[in-house]
Amino acid sequence: MTRTARAYTNIALIKYWGKKNKQLKLPYTNSLSLTLDRFYTDTLATTIDNDKDIITLNDQLLNDAESKRIRNYLDTVRQMYSFDEHFQIKTTNHVPTSAGFASSASGFAALAGAINETKQLNLDKKQLSILARNGSGSASRSIYGGFVEWNAGFDNESSFAVPIDETPDIDLTLLSVVINQHSKKVSSTVGMENSVKTSPFYSNWVTLVSSEIKEIKQAIAQKDLQKIGEISEHNAMSMHALTLSANPSFTYFAPETIRIIQLIKEIRQKGIFAYATIDAGPNVKIICTKESIQRVQTYIEQQLSNVTTVVANIGHGIEYI
Amino acid sequence: MTRTARAYTNIALIKYWGKKNKQLKLPYTNSLSLTLDRFYTDTLATTIDNDKDIITLNDQLLNDAESKRIRNYLDTVRQMYSFDEHFQIKTTNHVPTSAGFASSASGFAALAGAINETKQLNLDKKQLSILARNGSGSASRSIYGGFVEWNAGFDNESSFAVPIDETPDIDLTLLSVVINQHSKKVSSTVGMENSVKTSPFYSNWVTLVSSEIKEIKQAIAQKDLQKIGEISEHNAMSMHALTLSANPSFTYFAPETIRIIQLIKEIRQKGIFAYATIDAGPNVKIICTKESIQRVQTYIEQQLSNVTTVVANIGHGIEYI
Numbered sequence: 001m002t003r004t005a006r007a008y009t010n011i012a013l014i015k016y017w018g019k020k021n022k023q024l025k026l027p028y029t030n031s032l033s034l035t036l037d038r039f040y041t042d043t044l045a046t047t048i049d050n051d052k053d054i055i056t057l058n059d060q061l062l063n064d065a066e067s068k069r070i071r072n073y074l075d076t077v078r079q080m081y082s083f084d085e086h087f088q089i090k091t092t093n094h095v096p097t098s099a100g101f102a103s104s105a106s107g108f109a110a111l112a113g114a115i116n117e118t119k120q121l122n123l124d125k126k127q128l129s130i131l132a133r134n135g136s137g138s139a140s141r142s143i144y145g146g147f148v149e150w151n152a153g154f155d156n157e158s159s160f161a162v163p164i165d166e167t168p169d170i171d172l173t174l175l176s177v178v179i180n181q182h183s184k185k186v187s188s189t190v191g192m193e194n195s196v197k198t199s200p201f202y203s204n205w206v207t208l209v210s211s212e213i214k215e216i217k218q219a220i221a222q223k224d225l226q227k228i229g230e231i232s233e234h235n236a237m238s239m240h241a242l243t244l245s246a247n248p249s250f251t252y253f254a255p256e257t258i259r260i261i262q263l264i265k266e267i268r269q270k271g272i273f274a275y276a277t278i279d280a281g282p283n284v285k286i287i288c289t290k291e292s293i294q295r296v297q298t299y300i301e302q303q304l305s306n307v308t309t310v311v312a313n314i315g316h317g318i319e320y321i
Numbered sequence: 322m323t324r325t326a327r328a329y330t331n332i333a334l335i336k337y338w339g340k341k342n343k344q345l346k347l348p349y350t351n352s353l354s355l356t357l358d359r360f361y362t363d364t365l366a367t368t369i370d371n372d373k374d375i376i377t378l379n380d381q382l383l384n385d386a387e388s389k390r391i392r393n394y395l396d397t398v399r400q401m402y403s404f405d406e407h408f409q410i411k412t413t414n415h416v417p418t419s420a421g422f423a424s425s426a427s428g429f430a431a432l433a434g435a436i437n438e439t440k441q442l443n444l445d446k447k448q449l450s451i452l453a454r455n456g457s458g459s460a461s462r463s464i465y466g467g468f469v470e471w472n473a474g475f476d477n478e479s480s481f482a483v484p485i486d487e488t489p490d491i492d493l494t495l496l497s498v499v500i501n502q503h504s505k506k507v508s509s510t511v512g513m514e515n516s517v518k519t520s521p522f523y524s525n526w527v528t529l530v531s532s533e534i535k536e537i538k539q540a541i542a543q544k545d546l547q548k549i550g551e552i553s554e555h556n557a558m559s560m561h562a563l564t565l566s567a568n569p570s571f572t573y574f575a576p577e578t579i580r581i582i583q584l585i586k587e588i589r590q591k592g593i594f595a596y597a598t599i600d601a602g603p604n605v606k607i608i609c610t611k612e613s614i615q616r617v618q619t620y621i622e623q624q625l626s627n628v629t630t631v632v633a634n635i636g637h638g639i640e641y642i
Contacts, residue, residue, distance in 0.1 A: 200529040201522035201562060208521040230569070237570035241522060241562035248551070249558035255576035 002046060003320040005113030007132075007142045009039040009095055009106040011174060011285055013232040013277060014213050015239040016137055016150065017205070018196040019189075025137045026159050028196070029209035032149045032216055033141045036174060037315030039095040041106040045114035047085040055089045073108070073135045077115055080131070089114070099310045100178040100283035102188075108135030109142035113318045128318070129160040145316030147220050149213065166317060170223050173293050175286040177300055178308045179256045186250055188280035191243060198247040205242055209235070229275030229287050236277040254282035256304065263303055267296055323367060324641040326434030328453075328463045330360040330416055330427040332495060332606055334553040334598060335534050336560040337458055337471065338526070339517040340510075346458045347480050349517070350530035353470045353537055354462045357495060358636030360416040362427040366435035368406040376410045394429070394456045398436055401452070410435070420631045421499040421604035423509075429456030430463035434639045449639070450481040466637030468541050470534065487638060491544050494614050496607040498621055499629045500577045507571055509601035512564060519568040526563055530556070550596030550608050557598040575603035577625065584624055588617055 016031035048054065053074050055067040062070075074087060089111065095103040112132040116123045123131065125143050133140035134156075141148040144163040153159030186194075196202055212235050219227035243250050257278065264286060267274045273292040277285045288296050297309050337352035369375065374395050376388040383391070395408060410432065416424040433453040437444045444452060446464050454461035455477075462469040465484040474480030507515075517523055533556050540548035564571050578599065585607060588595045594613040598606045609617050618630050 200559065201525045201566070204522045204525050234566075234568045234570055238521065238566040241566040244565060245522070245555075245559040245562040247555050249555055251579065251582070253574075253579050255579045258572065258574050258576045258579055261572070 002044065002118045004042050004044040005110045005117055005318060006040050006042050006321055007106045007109035007113060007139075007318045008035050008037065008145070008315040009101045009103065010035045010138065010141050010148065011101070011277065012138065012141075012279070013228070013287075014209060014216055014235050015279075017239045017242060018192050018202065019137070020152070024156050024159070025133055026154070026156075027137055027150070027152045028206055030149055030152050030213050031138075031141070031209070032147065032164070032213055033138070034147055034172070034174070035142060035145045035315045035317065036101075036312040038310070038312040039099055039101050039103075039106065040315075041095060041103060041110040042092045042321070043107075043110035043114040044090045045087045045111070045118040047118060048088045050086050053086045053089060055091070057091050058093055070111070073111070074115075076134050077112075077131065080134070081119070081121060083119065085119075087115070087118070098178055098308055100176045100281070100285070102138070102279070104136040105138040105142045108132050108139035109318055111135060112139070112143075113320070117320060125317075126160050126162075130156060133159060133161075143318050146314055149217070163317075164217060164220060168220065168314065170220070170314075171225065171289045171291070172228070172314065173288050173290055174312045175288055175293055175297055175300070176310045176312065177260055177284045177286060178310070179254055179260075179282050180306045180308060185281065186252070191250070191252070191280050194246045194250070195242040199242045199245045201242060201245050205238065208238060225273065225289060229273065232277050232287055233275040236279075240278060252278070252281050256307065257282045257284060259304065260284040260300065260307075263300060267299055272296060272299075323365065323439045325363050325365040326431045326438055326639060327361050327363050327642055328427045328430035328434060328460075328639045329356050329358065329466070329636040330422045330424065331356045331459065331462050331469065332422070332598065333459065333462075333600070334549070334608075335530060335537060335556050336600075338560045338563060339513050339523065340458070341473070345477050345480070346454055347475070347477075348458055348471070348473045349527055351470055351473050351534050352459075352462070352530070353468065353485070353534055354459070355468055355493070355495070356463060356466045356636045356638065357422075357633040359631070359633040360420055360422050360424075360427065361636075362416060362424060362431040363413045363642070364428075364431035364435040365411045366408045366432070366439040368439060369409045371407050374407045374410060376412070378412050379414055391432070394432070395436075397455050398433075398452065401455070402440070402442060404440065406440075408436070408439070419499055419629055421497045421602070421606070423459070423600065425457040426459040426463045429453050429460035430639055432456060433460070433464075434641070438641060446638075447481050447483075451477060454480060454482075464639050467635055470538070484638075485538060485541060489541065489635065491541070491635075492546065492610045492612070493549070493635065494609050494611055495633045496609055496614055496618055496621070497631045497633065498581055498605045498607060498625075499631070500575055500603045501627045501629060506602065507564075507573070512571070512573070512601050515567045515571070516563040520563045520566045522563060522566050526559065529559060546594065546610060550594065553598050553608055554596040557600075561599060573599070573602050577628065578603045578605060580625065581605040581621065581628075584621060588620055593617060593620075
């Protein structure tokens with residue numbers, strides 16, 4: 001009986017921003033994330049006697065254009081593990097757009113897990129992380145729970161995630177603040193590429209990440225919440241400084257993003273624990289403690305009418321159900 | 322008969338951001354500005370038989386706290402030129418806060434001119450620029466009209482502005498968009514200091530300015546408006562990337578600043594000439610042509626209700642009236 005693979009989304013505290021190798025999705029730097037418990041993707045793969053993959057997402061059959069990225073990925077997987085079969089892929093995505101998280105991390109991690117399961121590849125987690133990375137860089141980290149580091153590596157075999165602490169006994173929780181506004185978006189792939197090619201600050205970013213990874217790992221080991229918050233916020237803002245200094249300049253910030261950053265500063269001035277992290281979009285994730293999250297959520301919701309907030313806690317790695 | 326010195330404000334197209342020497346106000350990099358015609362400061366200095374300077378601003382006598390920076394500056398001037406007299410300083414500032422420009426550039430340039438006049442120091446413009454720089458770095462540039470470069474130098478005598486083209490025959494005009502919102506402000510002095518000390522990108526900024534100064538001077542010589550706009554916008558955004566990447570991160574942007582940046586992109590997509598430059602505050606200055614400025618102003622005013630816009634053209638250097 002083939003089982004369904006379930007993988008959770010993750011939030012990068014030290015960001016992945018820039019590919020050294022587009023084809024293999026090898027990054028310029030390591031990155032470090034926290035796997036979350038609330039948002040996940042369930043994927044079941046079964047081999048079929050067909051010369052084309054059949055893919056359904058949330059019970060809807062995807063057409064050629066919609067399924068192209070997944071079919072290309074399956075071609076890569078077939079090549080990597082030297083087999084020919086095609087698949088029926090049934091994916092259910094429990095990462096609502098309205099929660100402000102990208103679904104590619106949990107999506108490609110679950111897909112890698114599903115192929116591993118149905119083809120009985122018996123991959124260990126390192127191999128699974130490599131397989132997931134070939135779909136989406138950040139998916140490499142969703143193989144593990146808790147704090148996870150993705151080692152940049154230098155080729156397909158050396159670029160994979162490792163667990164830092166899968167079940168950390170640490171009082172962190174995340175508030176996702178979603179801005180109810182649709183703006184034209186620069187995809188993270190394009191945004192990364194423009195930053196690498198044109199930001200005069202990119203070389204300094206590579207050096208920065210290397211030192212902030214070391215610092216945050218030390219802070220995690222020491223359960224130093226404030227340090228974790230400070231490093232995460234600084235790293236995220238520095239990533240956004242790369243987009244601002246790209247040529248031409250661009251930003252993922254919406255007006256409301258600046259407002260939320262201002263509110264987080266106000267909250268912190270009241271002695272309440274709250275630090276910002278922001279991915280390639282206008283939404284803000286606020287790193288909180290179990291003590292602070294209620295007050296942070298209330299404050300944000302009182303000050304801003306056009307946002308939705310969602311709470312997520314530390315989650316675990318890929319599982320089969 | 323002692324004359325009044327009149328100096329105009331200027332807008333930096335290549336920003337001054339970071340002091341190598343605080344006392345002497347020596348910058349880390351050159352900067353390049355455009356002197357404007359609409360906003361200026363008139364200052365009359367007369368020697369008085371008193372052991373303290375008496376300073377009035379817009380006919381109001383300044384108290385000790387309010388006049389401290391000016392009195393300290395006058396002490397520096399007395400030391401530089403080895404004299405003892407104190408002054409009555411009458412300053413009229415025609416740089417309304419509501420126009421979104423800092424008055425320190427025109428203010429200290431006019432004050433330097435007024436002392437030169439009343440003490441009959443017969444300073445040439447280079448010496449006058451050095452004298453103004455000792456009051457406020459950007460004042461060094463307000464001695465000249467048109468495009469002006471401030472050479473960073475390495476000591477008091479070598480750090481002064483030079484004219485690039487005092488009366489450029491070039492179709493540029495500026496729209497200042499002032500956000501009607503008072504937010505707690507990080508002064509530019511503190512903002513610079515934090516950026517220099519804590520932004521991991523500062524060393525790359527120094528290199529960037531050096532190449533953008535060369536490029537914009539070439540563009541000015543060739544009257545290449547688009548290049549001037551592009552370089553100016555990129556340089557300004559890169560300066561703001563330094564604040565975002567400072568540790569702790571900060572920004573001069575207000576929510577409306579992001580909105581105006583978005584609108585400028587929309588305007589440009591319609592084929593209308595408009596580029597942004599932003600100083601140490603939330604207001605945006607839009608670099609326009611005589612052809613585009615009316616449409617830019619209308620577009621901004623239609624989209625945003627809570628802003629004030631002001632037009633300024635290319636202005637000339639210090640004069641005596």
